[in-house]
Amino acid sequence: MPDALLSVRGLTAGYGAAPVLQEVDLEVAPGSIAAVVGANGAGKTTLLRALCGVVGATAGEVRMDGTDLRGVRTQDMVRHGIAHVPEGRGVITELTVEENLRLGHSWRRDKADGRKATAEVFELFEPLARRRKSAGHQLSGGERQMLAVGRALVARPRLLLLDEPSLGLAPKVTAQIMALLRRLRDDTGLTVLLVEQNVRSALSIADTGVVLSLGRVVAATDAATLAADEDLRHTYLGF
Amino acid sequence: MAYLRTHTLPRHLLLAVLAALLLLLLTYLLPPYRNYQLATAGAYVCATAGLTVLVGLTGQLSLGHGALMATGAYAYALVSDKLVDGGTTGIPLLVVSLVAAILATMVVGFVLGLAGARLHGPYLAGLTLTLVIVVPAITTTFAGTLGGDQGLSVTVDPPPVGLGAAFPFERWQAWITLTAAILTVFVLANVVHGRPGRQMRAIRDDEVAARLSGIDVARTKVGAFVLSAATAGLGGGLLAVLTQSVAPGAFSLTFSLFLLMAVVIGGLGSLAGAVWGAILIVVLPDLADSLAEAMPVSSNLAERLDGNLAIGVFGLIVIGVMLAVPGGIQGLLVALVRRLRGRRPAASGPADVGPAGPAAPGPGVDADRPDASGPSGPEPAADPARPRTPSSGSPSTTTE
Amino acid sequence: MDRFLFLTVDGLARGAVFAAFALALVLIWRGTRIVNFAQGAMAAATTYLGYSVTAASDSYWLGLVAAVFGGLVLGAIVERGLMRFVDVRSPLNAVIVALGLVLVIHSILGIVYGSRYRAMQVPFSRESIEIGGTALLSPYDLFVFGTVLLVMVGLALVFTRTDIGLRMRAAAFAPDMSRLLGVNVGRMLTLSWALAAAVGALAAMLVVPTEFGAHPHSTDLVFVYAFTAAVVGGLDSPAGAVVGGLVVGLVLSYVSGYADGDLSAVAILVLLIGVLLLRPNGLFASTTARQV
Ligand SMILES: Nc1ncnc2c1ncn2[C@@H]1O[C@H](COP(=O)(O)OP(=O)(O)OP(=O)(O)O)[C@@H](O)[C@H]1O
Ligand SMILES: [Mg+2]
Numbered sequence: 001m002p003d004a005l006l007s008v009r010g011l012t013a014g015y016g017a018a019p020v021l022q023e024v025d026l027e028v029a030p031g032s033i034a035a036v037v038g039a040n041g042a043g044k045t046t047l048l049r050a051l052c053g054v055v056g057a058t059a060g061e062v063r064m065d066g067t068d069l070r071g072v073r074t075q076d077m078v079r080h081g082i083a084h085v086p087e088g089r090g091v092i093t094e095l096t097v098e099e100n101l102r103l104g105h106s107w108r109r110d111k112a113d114g115r116k117a118t119a120e121v122f123e124l125f126e127p128l129a130r131r132r133k134s135a136g137h138q139l140s141g142g143e144r145q146m147l148a149v150g151r152a153l154v155a156r157p158r159l160l161l162l163d164e165p166s167l168g169l170a171p172k173v174t175a176q177i178m179a180l181l182r183r184l185r186d187d188t189g190l191t192v193l194l195v196e197q198n199v200r201s202a203l204s205i206a207d208t209g210v211v212l213s214l215g216r217v218v219a220a221t222d223a224a225t226l227a228a229d230e231d232l233r234h235t236y237l238g239f
Numbered sequence: 240m241a242y243l244r245t246h247t248l249p250r251h252l253l254l255a256v257l258a259a260l261l262l263l264l265l266t267y268l269l270p271p272y273r274n275y276q277l278a279t280a281g282a283y284v285c286a287t288a289g290l291t292v293l294v295g296l297t298g299q300l301s302l303g304h305g306a307l308m309a310t311g312a313y314a315y316a317l318v319s320d321k322l323v324d325g326g327t328t329g330i331p332l333l334v335v336s337l338v339a340a341i342l343a344t345m346v347v348g349f350v351l352g353l354a355g356a357r358l359h360g361p362y363l364a365g366l367t368l369t370l371v372i373v374v375p376a377i378t379t380t381f382a383g384t385l386g387g388d389q390g391l392s393v394t395v396d397p398p399p400v401g402l403g404a405a406f407p408f409e410r411w412q413a414w415i416t417l418t419a420a421i422l423t424v425f426v427l428a429n430v431v432h433g434r435p436g437r438q439m440r441a442i443r444d445d446e447v448a449a450r451l452s453g454i455d456v457a458r459t460k461v462g463a464f465v466l467s468a469a470t471a472g473l474g475g476g477l478l479a480v481l482t483q484s485v486a487p488g489a490f491s492l493t494f495s496l497f498l499l500m501a502v503v504i505g506g507l508g509s510l511a512g513a514v515w516g517a518i519l520i521v522v523l524p525d526l527a528d529s530l531a532e533a534m535p536v537s538s539n540l541a542e543r544l545d546g547n548l549a550i551g552v553f554g555l556i557v558i559g560v561m562l563a564v565p566g567g568i569q570g571l572l573v574a575l576v577r578r579l580r581g582r583r584p585a586a587s588g589p590a591d592v593g594p595a596g597p598a599a600p601g602p603g604v605d606a607d608r609p610d611a612s613g614p615s616g617p618e619p620a621a622d623p624a625r626p627r628t629p630s631s632g633s634p635s636t637t638t639e
Numbered sequence: 640m641d642r643f644l645f646l647t648v649d650g651l652a653r654g655a656v657f658a659a660f661a662l663a664l665v666l667i668w669r670g671t672r673i674v675n676f677a678q679g680a681m682a683a684a685t686t687y688l689g690y691s692v693t694a695a696s697d698s699y700w701l702g703l704v705a706a707v708f709g710g711l712v713l714g715a716i717v718e719r720g721l722m723r724f725v726d727v728r729s730p731l732n733a734v735i736v737a738l739g740l741v742l743v744i745h746s747i748l749g750i751v752y753g754s755r756y757r758a759m760q761v762p763f764s765r766e767s768i769e770i771g772g773t774a775l776l777s778p779y780d781l782f783v784f785g786t787v788l789l790v791m792v793g794l795a796l797v798f799t800r801t802d803i804g805l806r807m808r809a810a811a812f813a814p815d816m817s818r819l820l821g822v823n824v825g826r827m828l829t830l831s832w833a834l835a836a837a838v839g840a841l842a843a844m845l846v847v848p849t850e851f852g853a854h855p856h857s858t859d860l861v862f863v864y865a866f867t868a869a870v871v872g873g874l875d876s877p878a879g880a881v882v883g884g885l886v887v888g889l890v891l892s893y894v895s896g897y898a899d900g901d902l903s904a905v906a907i908l909v910l911l912i913g914v915l916l917l918r919p920n921g922l923f924a925s926t927t928a929r930q931v
Contacts, residue, residue: 052819078821090816092809103809106802107821151820300731302738354915361674361874364734365866366915368676369908372863376904492859493745496738503735543753551746557739561732562724 005030005191006051006159011060013050014215019058020046021215028159028208033185033192035202035223038212038236044195045087047212048161051193052077052084064159078107083157087164087195089148093136097128097147100136104151114154121150124180142173149177153184159191160184166198174198178205203227211236247432255425262421266413274409275481276521281416282477283517285423287502288510289470292427294499295508296436297463298443299355303367304471305495306374307344307351311475312485314343316391317384319479323394332396333415333480340476341469348468352461371495375487390486393479416477423470424510430466431510439463493550500557506567515568524549641773646896647889652780654888655787659842660865661872661880662794666835668874670811670828672730673722676737679862680744681717681836682843683855685709687748689844690757690853699762706844707837714836718829748855756857759848783845790838791881798877807831860904864891867911873921883921886910 004027014020049055105114122129125146166174196202209226211219318339398411441449501516527549688709693702763778798804809817810827872879
C-alpha cells in the first residue's frame with residue numbers, strides 16, 4: 001500500500017526509560033477505518049499519543065500523506081489534518097458546547113467553513129444543538145462524547161484518531177457512533193484510526209484491524225479475518 | 240565513631256560542643272566590629288534555622304518571619320523595660336526577656352499556624368506577606384506602646400564584672416547570640432531527625448498519604464509553625480540586644496525576603512544551609528558595598544548602589560539557585576564531599592543534607608533519611624521531568 | 640449620611656484600582672496556578688517608566704501609554720525568560736523565584752532612581768465636585784472609574800468574544816487538550832502574562848500618583864490590597880476579583896474615615912485572615928471551581 005494516508009514504521013515510544021511501544025508498523029489507507037485492539041495496557045493510547053507527538057518517539061517514522069511528521073509539534077498536528085479525540089474525551093469542562101466547538105476550528109483561516117462545519121455537527125448531534133450554551137461539565141457522558149467527536153470534525157480532518165469512544169456509553173449510543181463513523185467514511189472519505197476495547201463493534205465497522213500486545217503489533221490484517229480468528233482472539237483479546 | 244553514627248543525640252551534642260569551642264576561640268581572634276557581625280549572624284541563624292525547618296520540611300512558605308522577629312524584638316523591649324524598672328539586671332534580665340520574646344512570638348506563630356494548616360502555598364505566602372507589610376502600620380497604630388516609627392530603645396547591661404573590666408561589649412554580644420544560635424540548632428537538629436521531623440516530611444511529600452498513615456496533619460503543621468516562630472522570636476529578641484533598639488524599619492519587607500532567600504540559597508530544609516544563609520545575609524551586603532566603593536563611579540551613583548546592589552545580587556543568586564541548584568550551598572557542598580570521597584556509598588556522613596533532589600523544596604535534611612522505613616511512606620518523585628512539561632501528559636487529565 | 644456617601648464613593652474609586660490589579664493576579668493564576676508575587680514590583684518599574692517618559696515629554700498621556708506598553712513587554716519577558724523555566728511541581732518554587740525577581744527589580748530601581756519619592760502628575764483635578772451640597776467624586780476619580788471600566792469590559796470582550804481569548808482560556812484550563820486542538824499554549828501563556836502585567840501597570844499608574852509618587856516600594860501595599868481582593872473574590876474568578884477589589888476599597892475608606900488611617904492596613908490584614916479562615920476559596924467561589 002504505497003498510497004497509505006498514514007504510515008508508521010518502526011515506531012518506538014514511551015514515557016520514561018523503558019519504551020512502551022516497540023517498533024510498531026502500521027498503514028491506514030485513505031478513506032478506511034482501521035481498528036486498533038488489545039488488552040489493557042497494550043499501548044493503544046500510547047500509540048495515538050505518539051502519533052500526535054504528545055509522547056516522544058525514540059525511533060521510527062510517521063508519515064501523513066507522505067509528509068514526515070517527525071519534529072512536528074503537537075499543536076501543529078491539526079494543521080496536518082490529524083484530529084485526536086483522546087481517551088476520556090477531553091471536553092474542556094469550563095467552556096460551553098459552542099466554545100468547545102469554536103476552539104475546534106479556531107486555528108483555521110476559513111472562518112465561514114468553520115461555522116458551516118459547526119452547523120453540520122449540530123445537525124449530526126441533535127442533543128448538542130439543544131445544549132449549545134451549556135458548560136461542558138453539565139453534559140452527560142454521551143453528550144460529551146458527541147461534543148468531543150464533533151469538535152474533532154469541525155477541524156475537517158483527513159485522519160481522525162479516536163481513543164475508546166465507547167467508554168462508559170450505553171450499547172445503543174456506541175452503535176450510533178460506530179454507524180456515524182461508517183457513514184462519515186462513506187460520505188466524506190474520512191480516514192479513521194479507532195482504538196477500542198469493544199472489539200466486536202470496532203471490527204464490525206472497520207476495514208482493517210491491528211492487534212497490539214505489550215507494545216508490539218502481533219497481527220495486522222483485514223477486520224473480517226481478525227474477527228474470525230479464534231486463536232488470536234483467545235490469546236490477545238481474551239474472549 | 241560507629242556509636243555516633245547511629246545515635247543522633249550524642250552526635251549532635253558533640254557537634255554543638257565543638258562548634259561552641261570553635262566560636263569561642265573565634266570571638267577572641269576577631270576585632271570588635273567583626274565580633275558584632277558574628278553576633279548578628281548568630282541572631283539570624285536562630286531565625287533562618289527555624290524558617291528552613293518550616294519551609295523545607297513542612298512545605299509551608301512564610302514570608303512573614305521578619306514580622307515574627309519584630310514581634311520578638313518588641314516583646315523583648317517591652318518586657319526588659321518593665322524588668323529594668325523593677326530592678327532586674329544582668330543575666331536574669333537577658334534571659335527572662337528572651338523567654339518573653341519567644342513566648343510572645345509563639346502566640347503569633349500559633350495563630351498563623353492555624354491559618355497555615357488550612358491554606359496552601361500561595362495563600363499562606365500572601366497572608367504572611369501582608370503581615371510584614373502591615374508591621375509599620377501596627378507600630379504607628381499603637382504608637383503609645385510601640386513608639387511608632389521611632390521605635391523603642393532597649394537597655395542592655397554590660398558584660399558581667401567577672402569577665403574583667405576590659406572585656407569588649409561586642410564579644411559579650413557575640414557570646415549571647417552564639418549561645419542562643421547553638422542551642423537553637425541543637426534543638427532543631429534533634430527535632431528534625433526525630434519523629435516530628437519524619438512527620439513533617441511525610442506531610443510535605445504527600446499530605447493525604449500522611450493523614451492515612453495516622454499523622455495528625457493539622458497538629459504537626461501548627462506545631463512546626465509555633466516552633467519556627469519561637470526561634471524567630473528568639474532571633475528578634477537577640478537583634479534587640481544587639482542594636483539596643485527596636486524600630487519597624489529594621490523589619491522591612493526586604494528583610495523578610497532576605498531571610499527566606501537566605502534559607503533557599505543555603506539549601507531549603509538544611510540546618511547547615513540555614514547557617515550559610517545567615518552568614519550570607521551579614522556578609523553579602525558588606526561585600527557588595529565594598530565592591531560598590533571600589534567601582535569608579537560618581538558619588539551620587541555610589542550612594543544609590545549602597546544597599547541596593549546587595550539586594551539585587553541576593554535576588555539574582557536566589558533565582559539562579561532555584562533554576563539550577565535546588566539543593567543550595569549545602570547541597571553543593573555535600574555533592575562535593577561525596578565526589579572527593581571517591582563515590583563511596585556515603586552511608587556515614589554527618590552531613591545533614593541530601594543530594595539536591597529535583598522536587599524542591601527541600602530535599603534538605605533527608606540525606607540520611609532516617610524515615611526511609613518509617614510509617615511515612617512516599618518517596619519524593621524521582622524523575623526529573625522537564626519544567627512545565629508534564630511527562631505523564633495525558634491530554635484528558637485536566638479535562639472532563 | 641453625607642460623610643457615608645462620600646466615603647462610599649471614595650472607597651469605590653480606590654477599590655476600582657485594586658480590582659484591576661487583582662484581575663491581573665487572577666489572569667495569571669488561572670493560566671498557570673502561579674500567584675505572581677512580583678506583580679507589585681513589576682508595576683513599580685513600569686510606573687517609573689511612565690514617570691520618566693512624562694518627565695521627558697511633558698505629557699501625562701505619553702507616560703501612561705509607555706507604562707502600559709512597558710508592562711506588556713515586561714510581562715512577556717518575565718514569562719519567557721524566567722517563569723517558564725520554573726519547576727512548577729512544587730507551588731513554592733514559583734513564589735520564591737518571583738520574590739527573587741522582586742529583589743532584583745527593587746535593586747535596579749533603587750540604583751537607577753534612588754529611594755526618593757518622585758511626585759507624579761495627574762491629568763485631572765482631584766478636587767471633589769459638589770453634587771447637591773455633598774462633596775462626592777473628583778474628576779480624577781471619574782477618570783479612574785472610566786478607565787478601569789473600559790479595561791474590564793475590554794478584557795471581558797476579548798476573553799468571551801474573540802478566538803484569541805478563547806484560546807487563552809482553553810490553554811489555561813486544559814493545556815494538553817488545547818495543544819491537540821492546535822493551540823500554541825506557550826504563546827498563550829506569554830500573552831496572559833503580558834496582558835496581566837499591562838493591566839497591573841495601568842492600575843499602578845492610576846494609584847501611585849495619588850499617593851507619594853514613584854518609589855521602588857510604591858506598589859508594595861497596592862499588591863497586598865490586590866492580593867486580598869483576589870482572595871476575597873476567589874483567585875479563580877475574574878468577577879470575584881472585581882467585587883473583592885471594591886470590598887477592599889470600601890473597607891479602607893470606611894476604616895480611615897471613621898477610625899484611623901493607620902488602622903486601615905491592619906483592617907485589611909483582619910479581612911484577609913477572616914476570609915482565609917472562613918471561606919478559603921473566596922466569598923464567591925463557585926462549587927464547580929477546579930481544585931488543583
Ligand atoms: N503517563 C504515563 N506514564 C508512564 N507510563 C504510562 C503512562 N501512561 C501509560 N503508561 C504505561 O504504558 C503502558 C501502555 O499504556 P496505554 O495507556 O497505552 O495502554 P492502553 O492500551 O491504552 O490500555 P487501556 O486499554 O487500558 O486504555 C501501560 O503499561 C501503562 O502503565
Ligand atoms: Mg487506553
